[in-house]
Amino acid sequence: MKIKKFVGRSFKEALETVKKELGPDAIILSSKSVKTGPFGIINKDAVEVTAAIDDSMEDVAVNINPAAKAGFSDVEEILKEIRGLRDEMGFLKETLRPIVPALRIGKDKKGLFNLLVKQGVDTQFAIILLERAQDSLDSLKGVIKKDLKIQGMLPAEESGFIFLGPPGVGKTTTISKVAHLLASKKKPVNLISLDDNRIGSMAYMKELSKQIKCPLRIIRNVSDLPKIIYREMGKGPILIDTPGYEYKEILEDIREIFPSGFPVKKCFLMDASMDTQAALKAWQKCNSDMIDSIGFTKLDMASQYGSLYNLSLLTSRPLSLVATGPDVPDDIRIPTPEFLAGLIVGGV
Ligand SMILES: Nc1nc2c(ncn2[C@@H]2O[C@H](COP(=O)(O)OP(=O)(O)OP(=O)(O)O)[C@@H](O)[C@H]2O)c(=O)[nH]1
Ligand SMILES: [Mg+2]
Known part of the structure; x- marks a missing residue:
């Protein structure tokens, strides 16, 4: 498995470089916004994509016998489809990130986020709360407590x-x-x-x-x-x-x-x-x-x-x-x- 990072001005541009260098079978592992482009140049809206290619695939394809190769090509088609879908989803996620701030919430805090929103906490407030809390209910309550000013009578x-x-x-x-x-x-x-x-x-x-x-x-x-x-x-x-x-x-x-x-x-x-x-x-x-x-x-x-x-x-x-x-x-x-x-x- 070969893993490499690519930086582009947008997710689409980074993806095109991935395709060019690693070919259509490359898998996108992750992507994030970065401030610095290649060689430390400051780049305002750069996106860094980590991609991988399974280099053993080539050997498998070469060594496989023709009869098995026919079955393999079906699997290969499905894999290609899945990779395509993953790329599309990554692209969509990047496009939506500025307009759907909830995408900033990591997988580990999604449950707490849903809970807050279900209770009527404003979405923006919920995001900020979860950025300040650990991924436990007690930690979240601790952060909420700090924000509440109670004066009493x-x-x-x-x-x-x-x-x-x-x-x-x-x-x-x-x-x-x-x-x-x-x-x-x-x-x-x-x-x-x-x-x-x-x-x-x-x-x-x-x-x-x-x-x-x-x-x-x-x-x-x-x-x-x-x-x-x-x-x-x-x-x-x-x-x-x-x-x-x-x-x-x-x-x-x-x-x-x-x-x-x-x-x-x-x-x-x-x-x-x-x-x-x-x-x-x-x-x-x-x-x-x-x-x-x-x-x-x-x-x-x-x-x-x-x-x-x-x-x-x-x-x-x-x-x-x-x-x-x-x-x-x-x-x-x-x-x-x-x-x-x-x-x-x-x-x-
Ligand atoms: N369930 C419930 N009803 C309440 C509560 N507080 C007040 N009420 C009810 O709400 C209704 C209105 O209460 P009031 O105290 O008259 O309200 P107000 O603000 O003085 O009303 P105005 O003088 O007309 O502006 C009454 O039927 C109260 O019994 C509460 O905490 N829970
Ligand atoms: Mg009254």
Whole structure:
């Protein structure tokens, strides 16, 4: 077996040299992009092809008797066909490499790649993750864990939260869970609702304030906030509920009315059962640069959790909390990186 390397400006050119030098029976063993051409000359898009020719084939062909030679020629035809197909596949792979980045993933990591994509992790993110991980699930989880920033509720335990997000994402339900959690830690919670229009929402907040025995103010505009906030600040966490259809305007008002900074943490809630694009659209609709942290709701409704990884990276905000069901006060969790990474790869 004679093995030789050939370099060409393209895979096709390298292949032609292989054919010229080693003949049509040459087998392509591998190919890769290289920066340097023959004699160390820098060549921008060079392709190096490693080819082999079985030099014993000639001897076999010479020594074989004529009767056997007839059968051999059939085999030879099939081999030729296979070599042709291999060349074609190599050529196709080279042509597709720039437009199908997944071809960068080696055979040993293909299973993990498929798993990530099946869980909804963005293809580009999956490729980068696998370039940084070894070919084991534990190593992959380790890399995912490093990328996830989890802040928890500590920064908000004193100042409080204003929850923002699209309609129905779970703002009022989450505020209720957080209020119970903080009340159980003996924090003197202060409730404010900017949702003064809907009877159901107001009744819900009134009931919550009764349950945890804390004051509630229902206001119409962000301009009503400064006097309450500056009076109550420092006494305990302030939890502010907002109506979903107005989150963009509310953020604009906050920027205008609190030019030197808003003292309550702004947490944007995203529905984990929505796909990445839909959730991202809601995020991009508002002044997202003003948001301090994110939270994921409805984890119980999601069938895959890759979007949690995508959105953590795309928003580049730390995670405050996740909601794991509709039940108040139990279905809330400050996840560990281990828990989240487990969800993202499809287990726990
Ligand atoms: N399954 C499940 N349902 C939830 C979760 N969080 C909230 N919900 C439900 O989602 C629905 C909407 O929740 P809300 O808290 O009213 O949502 P919102 O964001 O305040 O809605 P708007 O004020 O209309 O924008 C309710 O039926 C909740 O019970 C969760 O984590 N899992
Ligand atoms: Mg609400």
